[in-house]
Amino acid sequence: MLETIQNDIIEQVKAIKDIKTAAAWQGDVDSLLKMPQKMPSLHVVYQGARFEPFDQVGEPTISSLDYLLILIVQNQKSREDASAAAYTIIESVRDQLTGHQIGAYGFLRPKLEDLLMAEGGIIAYGLTYSMENVLVATE
DSSP states (O other), X not given: OHHHXXXXXXXXXXXXXXXXXXXXXXXXXXXXXXXXXXXXXXXXXXXXXXXXXXXXXXXOEEEEEEEEEEEEEEOSSOHHHHHXXXXXXXXXXXXXXXXXXXXXXXXXXXXXXXXXXXXTTEEEEEXXXXXXXXXXXXX
């Protein structure tokens, strides 16, 4: 289930014309920034889940799943140009993912957009999307 959702998110953001790299990532942002890549890039990270209480094994429960998309934009001319490019991509991601249905699991909701770093001509944003009320078996 987690990989299916992650892969679907990656396919959705690949459709954004300005994105040159879209892939899964596990690790910290500093390592990601040092990795050679074509930019602008979006990397999808499964952040975790919150589960509703349940009384016994075998009884399904409801969970909320969070996925972080790390957007990295580089512009050698200026940070302002990098910001403008990042804003356009953030809005495109929001348009592409908000309300997107992934199988029987549910649909994506934007949860948080956060500036992670701005250094030189590189800007990184964290875009968190969640799926609420996902039914999970407790077998």
